[in-house]
Amino acid sequence: MKDKQTILYDYIFLGAGCAGLSLLMRLMDDPGFPAKKVLLVDSDPKNLNDRTWCFWEKEDGYFEDIVYQSWKNLFFKDKKQNLRLNIKDYRYKMIRGIDFYSYCLNRIKKHPNIEWLQQKAEKTDYVKNMLTIHFHDHSLTVQASCVFSSIPHTGQKTKKDYSLIQHFKGWIIETEDPSFHPEDAVLMDFSVDQHEAPAAFIYQLPLSSTKALIEYTVFSEKVFEQEVYDLELKKYFSATLPTRNYYIEHVEYGTIPMTNQKYHHYRDGIYYLGTAGGQTKPSTGYTFQFIQKQSAAIANALQIGNMHPAILKKSARFGYYDSILLGVLSKKEMQGAEIFKRLFTKVPAWLIFRFLDNETRLSEEITILNSMPPAVFMPAALRELVGKLFFR
Numbered sequence: 001m002k003d004k005q006t007i008l009y010d011y012i013f014l015g016a017g018c019a020g021l022s023l024l025m026r027l028m029d030d031p032g033f034p035a036k037k038v039l040l041v042d043s044d045p046k047n048l049n050d051r052t053w054c055f056w057e058k059e060d061g062y063f064e065d066i067v068y069q070s071w072k073n074l075f076f077k078d079k080k081q082n083l084r085l086n087i088k089d090y091r092y093k094m095i096r097g098i099d100f101y102s103y104c105l106n107r108i109k110k111h112p113n114i115e116w117l118q119q120k121a122e123k124t125d126y127v128k129n130m131l132t133i134h135f136h137d138h139s140l141t142v143q144a145s146c147v148f149s150s151i152p153h154t155g156q157k158t159k160k161d162y163s164l165i166q167h168f169k170g171w172i173i174e175t176e177d178p179s180f181h182p183e184d185a186v187l188m189d190f191s192v193d194q195h196e197a198p199a200a201f202i203y204q205l206p207l208s209s210t211k212a213l214i215e216y217t218v219f220s221e222k223v224f225e226q227e228v229y230d231l232e233l234k235k236y237f238s239a240t241l242p243t244r245n246y247y248i249e250h251v252e253y254g255t256i257p258m259t260n261q262k263y264h265h266y267r268d269g270i271y272y273l274g275t276a277g278g279q280t281k282p283s284t285g286y287t288f289q290f291i292q293k294q295s296a297a298i299a300n301a302l303q304i305g306n307m308h309p310a311i312l313k314k315s316a317r318f319g320y321y322d323s324i325l326l327g328v329l330s331k332k333e334m335q336g337a338e339i340f341k342r343l344f345t346k347v348p349a350w351l352i353f354r355f356l357d358n359e360t361r362l363s364e365e366i367t368i369l370n371s372m373p374p375a376v377f378m379p380a381a382l383r384e385l386v387g388k389l390f391f392r
C-alpha cells in the first residue's frame, strides 16, 4: 500500500528516545509551540525501564524533577586502594528510563499538535525537500521545516577508526541486611577479572542501605556471553557483600559504541541527534549530558530562527583527545585499570569531569595529559595527529 498524500509538518522526529524527547521537551517550552505541527515516529511504545542514565552535574538540570537518586561521595577502587574522589560541588545523578519516558509522554499527551506514529521506519528518502519514510507495508511522504533522526545506524567506519564496545550487565539487588552506604557510589572498581579486555570494572550505585545497582562493565571489541557477566557479578558479591542472601529485582544489559568514526550531524535534509549524531563520548560512552547540551543549543537556535547544521558539530580538539585514549586502549598499549588509576590519583576528579565534558582550557588539558606516561602517550598523540591531518 502506498500513501501518496504529502503532509506538512514543522518538526519531524525519527526516534523518540533520549535525544528526540530531550529536544522535543525544550521545543514545547516555547509559547509558540502549540501552533507547530509535529510528527514523532518510534517503533517502541517507550513504556519499559530499559536503561538508567547517570551523569555528573553541578547545578539542577533540565530533568531535575525526575532525578531518582544522587550521590555526593564517589570512589575509585582497585585491588590496592579505595580512593574518595574530590568532585567539589558536582553530584553524580541517576535518571531511570521509565521515569524519563513517562514524564515526556505525559507532556506530549497534552499537545494535540503532536502526532505519535508507533512504527518501525525501514528507510528514508529525501528528494526536493520531500521526505519519504518507508515502513513495512506503506510509505509516508512529508515535508517539514526540520527533520531530526536519532535512529541508530552504523555510521561511516573506516579501517583507521577505533571501534570498541562498552558492554555491561547490571543487577539491582536487594539484600536482607544493610550492605551499602547509600551516600557512597563507586564509579569504577578495577579489582575484578579483566578477561584480557582493555578495561573491565564494577560500577556500584547504592539506592538504599539494602539496595544497589551493580554493573560489570567492559570495554572490548566484542561482547561476552551472558554467563560471563553473571559469573563476575556473583564473584563480586561474594567478595564484597556481608550477606549471601540477595534478591535480583531488575536486570540491565546494554552496549554503547566507543568509536572515533565520523557520524554525520546533517545529511540529505536530516539533522542527526544523540548517539546517531555522534553525541556519545568515544572514550567513555557517556552521552546523556551531551544530548542535553545539544538539545538546548538546537531549541535556542530554532527559537531565534537561526538553525543551521554547524550547531550540531563536535569539538575537533576533544575528538583528538578521545582518539588518543581510544587508540591506547584499543591497541592495549596500556591497561584501562592503570590509565584510570593514574588519572584519578594525579588529577582531581572535578577537573576530570570538566575535561570529559569537553569544557576544560588548553592549560588544564596539558596538566591532565601530563598525568599519563609520556612513553605511551606521546607516540599515541603523534600517531593520532598524523592520522587526523593526513588520513581522516
Ligand SMILES: Cc1cc2nc3c(=O)[nH]c(=O)nc-3n(C[C@H](O)[C@H](O)[C@H](O)COP(=O)(O)OP(=O)(O)OC[C@H]3O[C@@H](n4cnc5c(N)ncnc54)[C@H](O)[C@@H]3O)c2cc1C
Pocket: 014, 015, 016, 017, 018, 019, 020, 041, 042, 043, 044, 050, 051, 052, 053, 054, 055, 119, 120, 121, 122, 150, 151, 152, 252, 253, 254, 255, 256, 273, 274, 275, 276, 285, 286, 287, 288, 289, 291
Ligand atoms: C542500557 C544503557 C544504559 C546507558 N546508560 C548511560 C548512562 O548512564 N549515562 C550516559 O551518559 N549514557 C548512557 N547510555 C548511552 C546513551 O545515553 C543512551 O543510549 C541514550 O539513550 C542515547 O540516546 P539516543 O536518543 O541517541 O538513542 P535512544 O535513546 O536509543 O533512542 C533511539 C530511539 O529510536 C527508536 N528506533 C530505533 N530504530 C527505529 C526504527 N527503525 N524506526 C523507528 N524508531 C526506531 C528506538 O525505539 C529509540 O526510542 C546508556 C545506553 C544504554 C543502552
